[in-house]
Amino acid sequence: MAASLNDPRIQRYVVVGVLIVLATAIWYFRMYSPKLEEIKNKESQLEELRLKIHEAKLKVETYDELKREVMASYYKYRALESLLPLTQSVPEFLNHFYIAARNNNIYLSSLTPEAANQVDFYFVSPYSLKIATTYHGLGGFLADVANFPFIVNAGGISITAIPSATEDLSINVDLTLYTYNITESQRMPPPHFEELPE
Structure with a gap:
């Protein structure tokens, strides 16, 4: 028994199949594609934020180290400054x-x-x-x-x-x-x- 397009049952299957393909195409082009671009943008923003967080962590470590160095230099300066009196005595x-x-x-x-x-x-x-x-x-x-x-x-x-x-x-x-x-x-x-x- 050969399938004929005149058979109402086959016509229903074809119409349902075309509707599924059409609904999938509409969903893909109307919903998924714009969101895919948005997802890519969000992923790149997320990567930038991760990079900034990493740089900030490095800066905090460097900041603490620089702070210690500045304080050590300041104490050395104060020791040298003690050799320079405030007034000519x-x-x-x-x-x-x-x-x-x-x-x-x-x-x-x-x-x-x-x-x-x-x-x-x-x-x-x-x-x-x-x-x-x-x-x-x-x-x-x-x-x-x-x-x-x-x-x-x-x-x-x-x-x-x-x-x-x-x-x-x-x-x-x-x-x-x-x-x-x-x-x-x-x-x-x-x-x-x-x-x-x-």
Whole structure:
């Protein structure tokens, strides 16, 4: 028995099959295709968000490490800053100078304070000295100056022999000692860190 399209039962099967294909095509083109594009867009957005989350986690780790480094650097800065007094303390400098000179048999001919100069964020106060001593005394004096509780540099050292040298005095020395100080407004404030959002 051959199937004939004139058979109403076959016609129903064909119509139902065409309706199923038509409904599937309508569903695919009207519902599934637009949603497929939306799904692809959402997947790419999800991937971007995952990438941003990963970068944020790395930044948080880096931020904490940088925060520790900044604080360590700040503490080192504070330690160095303690060597720069807030004001030019001439009496303290002269007291330390006198002790260093006395301990090393330094004979002072002249001590001339000069005008302080501002360099970057600090002030330099030069003191011109003329002293008489021995090489050993000069070395001990400069070593003591280097160990003052604040920064002092020596420069412009000129040494001449004394013609009638004795055991206590064999050289004349012209030199300049430089002391440094900083103003309160120039001091670095402690670092401020904003908390990262959770």
